[in-house]
Amino acid sequence: MVTAIFPAAGSSRRMGSDINKIFLMLGDEPVLIRTLKTFSQSPRINFLIVVVNENDKDDVEELLNKTDGLKDWAIAIGGSERQYSIANGLKLLPEDADIVLVHDAARPLVSLTVIEEVIEAAEKFGGAIAAVPEKNTVKFIDAQNFVTYTPPRSKLVEVQTPQGFRRELLLRAYQQAEEDNFLGTDDSSLVERIGDRIKIVKSDYSNIKITTPEDLTMAQSLLPDEIQPAVTHSAALPRIGIGYDVHKLVHDRNLILGNVKIDYELGLAGHSDADVLIHAIIDAILGAAALGDIGQHFPDNDVRYKGIDSGELLKRVDMLIKAHGYKIGNIDSTIVAQKPKLAPYILKIRARLAEILQIDSSLISVKATTTEGLGFTGKGEGIAAYANVLIY
Numbered sequence: 001m002v003t004a005i006f007p008a009a010g011s012s013r014r015m016g017s018d019i020n021k022i023f024l025m026l027g028d029e030p031v032l033i034r035t036l037k038t039f040s041q042s043p044r045i046n047f048l049i050v051v052v053n054e055n056d057k058d059d060v061e062e063l064l065n066k067t068d069g070l071k072d073w074a075i076a077i078g079g080s081e082r083q084y085s086i087a088n089g090l091k092l093l094p095e096d097a098d099i100v101l102v103h104d105a106a107r108p109l110v111s112l113t114v115i116e117e118v119i120e121a122a123e124k125f126g127g128a129i130a131a132v133p134e135k136n137t138v139k140f141i142d143a144q145n146f147v148t149y150t151p152p153r154s155k156l157v158e159v160q161t162p163q164g165f166r167r168e169l170l171l172r173a174y175q176q177a178e179e180d181n182f183l184g185t186d187d188s189s190l191v192e193r194i195g196d197r198i199k200i201v202k203s204d205y206s207n208i209k210i211t212t213p214e215d216l217t218m219a220q221s222l223l224p225d226e227i228q229p230a231v232t233h234s235a236a237l238p239r240i241g242i243g244y245d246v247h248k249l250v251h252d253r254n255l256i257l258g259n260v261k262i263d264y265e266l267g268l269a270g271h272s273d274a275d276v277l278i279h280a281i282i283d284a285i286l287g288a289a290a291l292g293d294i295g296q297h298f299p300d301n302d303v304r305y306k307g308i309d310s311g312e313l314l315k316r317v318d319m320l321i322k323a324h325g326y327k328i329g330n331i332d333s334t335i336v337a338q339k340p341k342l343a344p345y346i347l348k349i350r351a352r353l354a355e356i357l358q359i360d361s362s363l364i365s366v367k368a369t370t371t372e373g374l375g376f377t378g379k380g381e382g383i384a385a386y387a388n389v390l391i392y
Contacts (some may be wrong), residue, residue: 002045002119003097004162005089008032008060008105009053009078020056021210022105023304024064025297025320027223031210032060033067034108039101040071041112044119048073049092051085052107057303068378083183083190087174093167097175099123100170102187103162106210109222114203115162121199122164129164130203131157159202160207163187213322220323238329239390241288245279246376247385257335257342257344257383258349258354258366259311264340268383271300275310277335277349277366277385279385282310282317284389289321311356318357321391330363336377336384340366 008022022032029037032050039045048071052060057075064073074092078085086102094099099122103110114130121128134156140149163186165173173190177183177226184190188198206222249255253267256275268274282294291297297320298305298313305313321327331353335342346366354361371378 001047001094001096001284001362002042002099002101003047003093004039004045004101004103005051005086006032006103006105007036007051007078007082007085007089008056009051009085009244010082010106020053021216022052023054023059024210024316024323026108026210026216026218026219026323026330030063031108033063035103035110035125036064036067036073037111038108038112039054039103039115040069042115042119044101044116045071046242047071047094048326049076049089050074051076051078051089053078057348062303067125067336069383074075083174083177087178090171090174098167098293099164100167101162102391107207108210109219110160110162110207111204114201117201118162118385121201124139125199126169126196127163127165127188128199128201129186129188130160131200131208132160132163132203132205134158142172159186159188159211160203161186162172165191165238213319216319216323217325220325238390239290239326241286241389243275243280243283243285243287243387243389245294246382247274247276247282248382249380255340257311257385259309259314259336259352260345260349262340262342262345266380272298272305272308272313273310276383277333277387278310278314278353280385280387281331281333281353281389282314284331284387285317285321288350288389288391289324289326291320291324311352314353320342326391328357328359328363329392330365331387331389332365333367333385333387335366335368337368337369337373338354338373338378 023030026034052076062073076089076092079088099119104245118128118130134153138156140145142148173194176194177190210216210219247270249266250269254275255262255264255267258277279294286292350361350364350367353364376382377384
């Protein structure tokens with residue numbers, strides 16, 4: 001019986017987002033789901049253990065519950081280091097598990113062939129890891145950054161996951177590491193240090209780990225053609241989208257516009273933080289790329305987005321269009337509100353949006369206007385926002 005453990009408790013700092021990268025969309029599915037579905041296709045695998053940080057537990061559980069086609073699964077809470085996270089996952093191993101695979105949740109493009117070859121090699125040799133030949137010259141250096149040795153490239157491999165082991169071997173390696181207070185770079189390093197050999201299983205270079213926005217773009221390009229966004233002869237031309245949103249003003253809510261808190265006695269009602277300006281910008285971006293609308297990506301009946309900072313949603317949409325080969329050219333937006341006066345906040349809002357999108361604030365226009373007392377905005381019942389976005 002084979003159990004697969006998926007460490008997914010990282011901080012995703014290098015993605016430039018507070019949202020865990022496993023939730024980012026790759027094609028038509030989140031990264032985590034694409035990974036788990038591939039492993040679930042293997043008849044050899046019986047059980048999945050996903051290790052997440054405590055803040056993501058409820059979101060991951062909900063996501064897995066509504067996903068069809070997964071093998072039986074459990075969720076473990078991660079530790080401060082990857083090794084500690086996997087140790088927590090090992091505590092949930094079923095009694096009949098004799099082979100354990102460990103695979104990065106953020107490697108969604110692993111092939112079924114590699115998975116099953118690692119299982120077979122682990123059964124035969126005790127431990128096996130997926131790897132590819134190293135393409136770059138690697139050098140050893142000393143403390144003063146002088147080269148001390150250049151190993152032959154033919155003897156080097158770049159290690160990936162999955163890594164597979166007989167259960168008793170991996171548990172023994174983890175126990176010894178704990179007793180010695182040893183922190184390894186991967187699971188195979190723990191097995192190596194107790195004297196067991198590791199078999200290399202040839203993988204492929206498309207089995208990339210998504211760590212940066214560039215990795216997400218690369219992974220998108222490696223998806224099958226039927227999952228790729230449509231490409232036409234005009235794909236290199238600028239594309240324009242328009243967005244509109246409105247929220248009701250209520251008591252006991254903060255007023256957030258453009259990810260900036262506005263000093264006012266009323267705030268906007270909504271499932272998230274109800275940032276009407278960012279919501280309009282998101283719809284404009286998605287519309288320009290023909291990728292649906294905000295309600296499709298962040299439905300207001302999904303608990304994952306209850307009270308969420310809309311700046312995080314904007315980051316996620318920015319990553320999504322980058323994965324489809326687009327980037328923002330400029331944004332022009334208008335906030336419609338009778339009160340409060342927004343002029344003192346405009347520069348701060350532009351700076352904050354520029355920071356979120358990692359573009360210059362000169363590419364972002366934010367204007368504010370009233371309706372001279374007309375309509376719901378004129379009566380102070382709500383605030384609306386319009387946005388136009390150019391992408392290319």
